[in-house]
Amino acid sequence: MLQQALDLTPNGNADMPGHLNNLGASLSRRFERTGKLADIADAIAVQQKAVDLTPHGHTDLRRFLNNLAAFLTRRFERTGEVSDIENAISMGQKALDLTPDSHTDLPICLTNLGTSFTRRFQRTGELSDIADSIAVQQKAVDLTPHGHTDLGRFLNNLGGSFRRRYDRTGELSDIADALSVQQEAVDITPHGHTELPTRLGNLGSSFSRRFECTGELSDLADAISAHQKAVNLTPHGHAYLPAWLNNLGHSYQIRFVRTGELSDIANAISAQQKAVDLAPHGHADLPAWLNNLGNSFSCRFERTGELSDIADAIAAQQKAVDLTPHGDADRPGRLTNLGISLYSCFISNHNSGDLEESLSHYKAAAISIVGPPRVKLDAATRWARTLITHFPQSPDIIPSFETALDQVALIAGLEQTVQGRYTQLESISDLPLEAAAAACALERADKALEWLEQGRCLVWTQQNNLRTPLEDLQSHNKDLAQDISNVSKQLENAGSSRGQSNADMSLSEKISLENEARAHLGLAKKWEDLLKTARAIPGFESFLKPLSCSFLMQDVPESAIVVINIDERRCDALALLPGLEEPLHIPLPIFSIKKATDYRTELASQLREHHLRAREEQEMKIQSSGRGAGPVAIGRHGKNPVCRVLRNLWHEVVKPILHGLGFQHMHQSNGQLPPRLWWCPTGPLSFLPLHAAGIYRGSNRESVSEYVVSSYTPTVTAITDRVKNRGSVDVKALGLFLTSQPNVPDTSPIPGTTSEVRAIVKRAEESGVRVMKCEGEELTVDACLTRMQDFSSIHLACHGSQNATEPLRSRFLFHRGSLELGRIIQSDLKNADLAFLSACQTSTGEEKLSDEAVHLTAGMLAAGYRRVIGTMWSIGDKPAQEVAINFYEYLLTPLDGSKDGSFDGALSAFALDHATRKLRLSLDDSEHSLLTWIPFVHFGD
Incomplete structure (x- = not known):
């Protein structure tokens, strides 16, 4: 009828554009049902003519442009032709620009443009596209009243965009939002509605995604139910039926991986094979459906060992790769899947050709210029690990890990919040350690150092780069x-x-x-x-690129920095010494990551037994002894576990390093300052007290403190930057600011903090140092931050709390609020020099982020302090007072006896060493005594 109407309309007639628009809409509808490309091509042709015949300023132009954009998007979905989606976005943007804010067509223009942005994102992976898509689709939903017939479509489209962003970023709020709006879309769609299968299918896909994150089988059951309904409601011959079958099969495949139920993988293969068989030649989604079918065959092979399954997997995945154009964001993932199947085949038949092909596909995926960073990271990691297993001396191990570590920075990019970046890093934080171990095995200590600096403390490095x-x-x-x-x-x-x-x-x-x-x-x-x-x-x-080894070695301070890398395969120390061009490589053959983990577990057990380890803030209601020390029990079963841990660290880690460096036992009576050594441990070793390693029982006693004065650093750069940029503090800011909070709400009082602070103030005043103190309710959080700007040094005598779930919310507890790590990091303290954190758990890291330095001590370094005193666990009130008072006594006693109102924070490591030595002399050799002085640590210059 529309074609006849058009044929009867003379050229130049004012109704011609409207007739063309109507005909285009009907051709597009038929294409949605049948999938025949001729229909969508004709729809675009007549719609383009409608646009061309409509004068600028005509009220119908925006509608014709919007429809043309929608038709171009539909053809892109079918063919993958990039020019179509580019033109669709251009036309959609023009339509939106011509639509008044109050016009009833505005939501439709917004949702269509959002769909086009989503489709381009799927092809290119450009995050700005999916962000723009969500923004315009949210506005479409917001402008549409409840009860409107289009609301279900707008909600469904918005949910699809949230889900696709979740696929890229892993942000849990996105998949929650996707499920919320898609469930609403399904709920308001009447039974028999033509779009109900589409909305059920999209809802099912979001349930599947959430299962992959949470592991809740109920999500998978809901996914399969929704997909099955979509299939049942879709007639044979419908263009969308293959998509619903593919999605159903994918959910069955996921459930098989979880449960191992063979009927699930059989159902997956059956549905996905039907999807592939029904897909017309040239369909843009056919490569995805072939890839999923291949994955299901591969899964069944892993369970049954049936060689025909792996052959079918490789055949389907190879065809998927062949049909995926270069430049498509999905190509790296499909190459990786093909590589996995070829490797499985190699393990079965030992055909070296399969291994070589597998490596080739991993490499191609890893170095692709497009694709999600996590997909490329997975490919690069498989490339590297396969080489290490089968070709341990291959020169390609270096570029494979290089490629992998480049992706880590993209996964935790600056477009995310700091907390979001930490979340992204949790599952991949050990990769730099694995890479460094591989480099050490290849005798490439230079690469090992570079990779540890590049991949560890990533958020810390980003923060420093922003302040360079x-x-x-x-x-x-x-x-x-x-x-x-x-x-x-x-x-x-x-x-x-x-x-x-x-x-x-x-x-x-x-x-x-x-x-x-x-x-x-x-x-x-x-x-x-x-x-x-x-x-x-x-x-x-x-x-602001990752530093080369030669650059890192340029500003090494006197003495040494020692980076200790631990991995499943090997453990090594890399010592940076002045004058060397590369690190001195010291293998640690009798140490292991298992030992480090065991020692940490054993030490943590003793801390709990001695009431010195508080896990959450609620447990921070410190017991009878102020900052953490409670009733004590001497070593369990008389085995002295703390002594054993310290002795083993000495024999297996510290002594071999000191021996390799040629450090000699020092004699305290010679009047010279002892040499310093900066420890930069990795992995679970970050939680162990290297500065206290030694033998404390028997006749052959010795310890690290008899050789060097120990400090810690999160990274090598954290020290070398301070060496390179040594400068004087603004004279106006010189001085010491002290706080104490003796009666913080919801915590036990700290009875000794007031006397501790007053004693330090009195000593500072005697030395002519500008000093200020605040106690109890005198200090607000904002005022504390202001004082930190005004004074070069700060002493915080208060409770501290480590938040393992959200590290940036670790904090100091004041009477009138709390000072969180996130806020400290955000501060830019230009005159910061020395911070003494006389609080509990200030250098206690987070297990999932052992190499990200997410503790209060590191936060103070990141905020600009050159050196920081912290504690590894809860500390007793009386020892804390003694250490603090003796620390400042050393620091405020100039060698020449002058009282010029200044003190040298550069001596803080020696001051802490002096203070802890004095404390040790007043104690015995019991487990409790060791746990009393060990927690005090020095970070920084």
């Missing part, structure tokens, strides 16, 4: 340096303060958060563009 001095760049391009400074401050603020979505928020609140997230993403993109501009300047090619 720009004086050199200013002399070449003042405007560029200022732009970098401005963006870095905005990025730091966004990373620390941006909120996160939750289910209880209103849509308007979520829209506001999405706008913040998009702005944050834009800042991260601008930051990268500015860095590229800076690196184009001669002499700045390495500006």
Whole structure:
């Protein structure tokens, strides 16, 4: 009928564009049902003509443009032709620009443009596209009243975009939001509605995704139920039936991996095979369906060993790869899956050709210029591990790990909040250690050092990069340096303060958060563009790039920095000494990651037995002895476990290192300052007291303190940067600020803090040092931060709490609030020099992030303090007072006897060594006595 109407309409008639638009819409509908490409091609052709014949300013132009954009998107979904989706977004944006804010067509324009952005994101992986998609689709939902017939479609589309962003970022709030809006879309869709199968299918896919994160089998049951309903409601011959069959099969395959029920994998293969068989030649989704079918065959082979299954898997996955164009974001994942199946085949038949092909596909996926970073990380890691297993001396091990570590930085990118980056790193934090071990095995100590610096303390490094001095760049391009400074401050603020979505928020609140997230993403993109501009300047090619070994070795302080790497395969020490071009490699053959873990477990058990380990803030209601020491029991069963741990650390780790460095036993009476040594441990070794390693029982007693004065550093760069940038503190800021909170609400009092602080103040005043103290309710959190700006040094005598779930919420507890790690890191303390944290657990790390230095001590370093005194676990009130008072007595007693009002924070490591020695002399050799002085540690310069 429409074609006849069009044929009867003379050229130039004002109704012609409308007739063309109507015909295009019907052709598009038929394409949705049958999938015939001729229909969508004709729809686009007549719709384009409608647009061309409509004069600019005509009220119908926006509608015709919007429909043309929708048709182009549909053809892209079918063919994958990139020009279609680019044109769709262009047309959709024009339609939106022509639509008044109050017009009833605005939600439709918004949701169609959002769909186009989502499709382009699926092809390119560009995060800004999915952020833009969610933003416009949220607005479409917000503008649509309840009861409107289009609301279900808008909700469904928005949910699909949330799910796809979750697939890329792993942000749990996204999959929660996807399920919420998609469930609502299904609930308001009447039975018999043509879009009900689509909405059920999308809801099922989101249930599947959530299961992959939570492992809740009920999610999988809901996914399979929704997918099965979608299949049942879709007639044979419908263009969308293959998609619903594929999704159903994928959910069965996931459940098989969890339960091992063979009927599930049989159902998966059956549904996915039907999807592939029904897919028309050239369908854009056929590679995805073939890839999923191959994965199911591979899963069944792993269970049954049936060779025909792995052959079918490889055949399907190879075809999927062949049909996926270069430049498609899904290609690396499909190459990786093919590589996995080929490797499984190699393990079965030992055909070296399969192994070589597998490695080739892993490599191709890893070095692809497109694709999600996590997918490419997985490919690079498989490439590296396969080489180590079968070709342990292969030179390709170096580029494989290099590629993997490059992806880690992208996974925890600056477009995310600091907490979000920590979450992303939890599952991959041991990769730099594995890479360094491989480099050590290849006698590449230089690479091992570079990779540990690049991959560990990543968030710490990002924070430092945002605060890097720009004086050199200013002399070449003042405007560029200022732009970098401005963006870095905005990025730091966004990373620390941006909120996160939750289910209880209103849509308007979520829209506001999405706008913040998009702005944050834009800042991260601008930051990268500015860095590229800076690196184009001669002499700045390495500006804020990971440092090379030769650069890291340039500013090593006197004495040594020792990085200790532990991995499943081997353990090694890398010692950085002044004058060397590469680290001194000291293998630790009798130490292991298992021993480190066992020692940590044993020590933690003793801390709990001695009431010195508090796990959560609620347990921080310290018992009878102020900052943590309670009733004591001497070593369990008389076996002296603490002594054993310290002795084993001495024999297996510390003594071999000191021997390799040639350090001699020092004699305290010679009047010279002993040599310093900075420890930079990794993995579970980060939780063990290397500074106290030694033999404390028997006739052959010796310990690390008889050779060196120990300090710790999160990274090598944290020390070398301070050596390179040593400068005087602003004389106006010189001085000491002290706080004590003797009666913090909800905690036991700290009876000795007041006397501790007053004794230190009295000693400082005698030395002419500018000093200020605050006690109890005198100090607010904001006031504390202000004082930290005004004074070069701070002494915090209070409770401290480590938050294992959210490390940035670890905090110091004041009477009038708490000072969180996140806020400390956000501060920029230009005159910061020395911080003494006379509190509990201030250098207690987080197990899942052992190499990210997420503790209060590291937070003070990140905020700008050059050196920090912290504690590894809860401390007793009386020992804390003694150590603090003797520490300042040493620091405030100039060698020449002068009282010039200054003191040298650079001597803080020696001051702590002096104070803990004095404490040790007053104690016996019991387990309790060891646990009393060991927790005090020095970080920094």
